[in-house]
Amino acid sequence: MSFILYDIETTGLVKGYDQIVQLAAVRTDASLKIIDHFQTRCRLMPHVIPSPDAIHVTGVGIERLTDPFLPSHFEMMREVHRVFSSWRPALFLGFNSLSFDEEFLRQALYQSLFGAYLTNTQGSARADVLNLCRLTAALKPDILKPGLDAEGRPVFKLKPLAEANGIHVPLSHDAMADVMTMHALCHLIHARAPGIWSQSMRFSNKATVESFITDEDAFLVSETFGNHHRARVVILIGKHSTQPIRNYCLDLGADMDALRAMSEDALIALCRSVNRPIVTVRSNAAPTLWALYNATPEHLAPFDEAEVLQRAAELRDDRVFMQRLRKAAEAAERVYPPSPHVEEQLYERGFPPQQDEQLMQRFHAATWEERADLVARFKDDRYRRLAVREVYFERPDLLGEDQCKSARESLEQRLMAPVGADVRWRSIPVALQEANALIAAGLHGEDLGRQQAYVAYLRQRARDMERDVRPRAMHGRAAAGFHP
Numbered sequence: 419m420s421f422i423l424y425d426i427e428t429t430g431l432v433k434g435y436d437q438i439v440q441l442a443a444v445r446t447d448a449s450l451k452i453i454d455h456f457q458t459r460c461r462l463m464p465h466v467i468p469s470p471d472a473i474h475v476t477g478v479g480i481e482r483l484t485d486p487f488l489p490s491h492f493e494m495m496r497e498v499h500r501v502f503s504s505w506r507p508a509l510f511l512g513f514n515s516l517s518f519d520e521e522f523l524r525q526a527l528y529q530s531l532f533g534a535y536l537t538n539t540q541g542s543a544r545a546d547v548l549n550l551c552r553l554t555a556a557l558k559p560d561i562l563k564p565g566l567d568a569e570g571r572p573v574f575k576l577k578p579l580a581e582a583n584g585i586h587v588p589l590s591h592d593a594m595a596d597v598m599t600m601h602a603l604c605h606l607i608h609a610r611a612p613g614i615w616s617q618s619m620r621f622s623n624k625a626t627v628e629s630f631i632t633d634e635d636a637f638l639v640s641e642t643f644g645n646h647h648r649a650r651v652v653i654l655i656g657k658h659s660t661q662p663i664r665n666y667c668l669d670l671g672a673d674m675d676a677l678r679a680m681s682e683d684a685l686i687a688l689c690r691s692v693n694r695p696i697v698t699v700r701s702n703a704a705p706t707l708w709a710l711y712n713a714t715p716e717h718l719a720p721f722d723e724a725e726v727l728q729r730a731a732e733l734r735d736d737r738v739f740m741q742r743l744r745k746a747a748e749a750a751e752r753v754y755p756p757s758p759h760v761e762e763q764l765y766e767r768g769f770p771p772q773q774d775e776q777l778m779q780r781f782h783a784a785t786w787e788e789r790a791d792l793v794a795r796f797k798d799d800r801y802r803r804l805a806v807r808e809v810y811f812e813r814p815d816l817l818g819e820d821q822c823k824s825a826r827e828s829l830e831q832r833l834m835a836p837v838g839a840d841v842r843w844r845s846i847p848v849a850l851q852e853a854n855a856l857i858a859a860g861l862h863g864e865d866l867g868r869q870q871a872y873v874a875y876l877r878q879r880a881r882d883m884e885r886d887v888r889p890r891a892m893h894g895r896a897a898a899g900f901h902p
Contacts, residue, residue, distance in 0.1 A: 420453070421446045422508045423547075423604065425596040426519050427476055429462070429483070430469035433521045434761035435843035437466045437491055439483060441498055441523075442593035445505045450605050456501045457594050460494035461485055464811055465832050467844045467876070470853035470869060474861075476591040479868040480875045492808050495530035496782060498523075507541030509622055513576050513600050516546045516703055528764045529804055531778045538702065543622040545704040547600050548574060550618045552640055553706050554607050556649060556717070561610045562603075574647075576600065617708065624663070627701040631665055636730040638713055639667060639697050640706035649717055651710075652697055653730045656744035658751070665699040666747040668740075670721070670729050678739060682746065689750035696747040759842075760803050767800060774798050781805060790816035830883050846880050 424443035430436035442457035462468065462483050473479060489497070512519040524534040537544045552574055554562040565578025573579070576599055577590045585602045589595035608615045620626050631637065631654045640649050652667035672695035677685065689696055699705045710723050718726055733740065757763060770778070774796050781792050790809050796802035809816055810825040817825070835845035853873050861869055 419448065420505070420508045421448075421450065421511055421604075422502065422505055423511045423597050423601050424515075424519065424523075425512060425593045425600065426522055427478070427591060427593050428472065428522055429466055430472050430844060431518075432842055432844065434525050434759075434764075435466070436469070436472075436522075437463055438494075438522055438526050439478070440593045441494070442597045443501070444597055444601060445508065446601070450601065450608055452601070454505070455594075458494050458497055459488055460491045461488040463491045465829055467833065467846055467849045468872075469844060470849060470856050470872060473868055473872055474856060474865060477864070477868070480872045484875070490812065491526070492530050492812065495526050495532065499527065499530075499532050499536065502536055506536075509619060510537040510542060510544040511547050511600070511604065512544075513596065514546065514548045516544065516549075520544060525761065525764065529761070529807075531781055531801060531804055531808070533770075533775070533778075534764055543704070545618060545622040547604060549640065549704070549706040550607060550615070551579060551603060552647060553618060553708065554611050554614050556640070557614060557708065557712060557714070558611045562607065579603070618704075618706070621707055622704045624702045627699070627705060627707070628665075630707060631667070631699060631701075634709060636670060636710060636726050638708050638710070638717060639699055641697050650697060651713075651718060651721070651726055653733060655696070655733075655740045655747075658748055663700050663702045664751075665701060666744050667697045667699050668733065668743060669695045669697065670726060670733075674733070674739075677743065682742075682749075685742070685746035686749045689747050694750075696743060698747070760800050762842075763800050767798070770801055771797050774801050777801070786813040786816060833879065833883055846876050846883075850876050850880075 422443055422445050424441065426438045426442075427440040428436050428438055438460070439462070440457070440459045443455065444452045445454040445456075446452050468480070468483060473483075510520075520537065523537065527536060528534040533539070536542070551562060555564050555572075555574075563582045564572035564574055565580075565582045567573045567578070576596060577587050580587050580599045580603060583603070583606060585599060585606070587595070587599050604615075621630070636651060636653050638649050639652050640647070650669045651671065652669055655666050655668045657666065658664035677688075677695060680688065688694060699707070710718070710726060713723075715722070721729065754766070756766060777792060777796055778801065781789050784792060786809065789805070790813065793802060793805045793809060796805060806817070806821060806825065810822065814822055814825075832841075832843060833846050835841050835843070835847070837845075837847050837851055839845070850873060853869050853876070857866065857869050857873075
């Protein structure tokens, strides 16, 4: 199988509401030799307000983000879908991709009326190079060293990790530069720790994960929560009753007597805390696992391997206790109320009806005039709303007055949500507050100029909304994302 290494740059960190503005990828053969490459950019979508911090970190100013000569987000995602589809089947790799890049890519595909699961369907799979690096550093510290922060603490951010291992990093926060840095790290591990490479790639397959955690008497799992990372010796105790990809694994280092003495409510509360004794292993998310025989004594402490196996056997025999813990772990799972926002309905509402899957294909093959006619035919209102949005952004002249009015009012409500509003997206007032705070903190030179230009842009957008300016057609040179 070939590999696809990819990276994205975004307008911020809020999945579903921030957007991809740059994507780069390389395709390699099984030995990681690069055989193709791809990169693309797009301009801002009209309803997206970038994070001032993202502008500061990436150095990409608002003039570049609203460049009318860049393709629209919809056009960019059509090209991304075409290229990635032509490269499949493949194993998709990113750095911290399972929690970030992958979610942004899925949202971008979904909001552009494509199937969201391009990276793990039709023979493809996904894995995370960050987890690969953590595993290699844990098992082969002579081969891969972590980076160090200003206080000398180990970190696994891409640039310091690469530099700690002799890899030159020409740029940072550029998608293709990050892809090439990631490729160099993969090449190092593939060449010098082939067993770890092979093991990590195996666990990109859901069936392999299920087989491993079921067959092993005990094993180790790497867990990340917030900025913290730890490896734990665990046993499988059961699955979620309706989501079998969620496997509950008990930390053998937990105080079992204390757990047995707890009430059900106390167990549930503990399972929601950072000190939770149960790890959830998602078999479709390329978890970082390894067998006891690969572990060091430090990983198994305070036990040795024989004690681990004895403890695991004793616990498995206590089926009533195991079932109590499994039920507590499931009860501790967060349950989200239904959201009215289409961006938050990708997982909530499941796959599109077959009729809509066919309509999505027709939508992409059609002209804008034909797309406007297809909008009302979508059975699932998510895709009907997304289709209306795309036509409104690109060719509002093709929509009826009622549709345009509704879209215009929705856009104004989103962009002008006040500071403190209970919404997940970033509005103009919030971005102005954040940008002014950055400026007040003491920016200089180009950094200061970028934030000042962004503040001017935001103020002009706000004036335009107050005048209730109808958006111009978003195709060609007029496509400045409502930029005046």
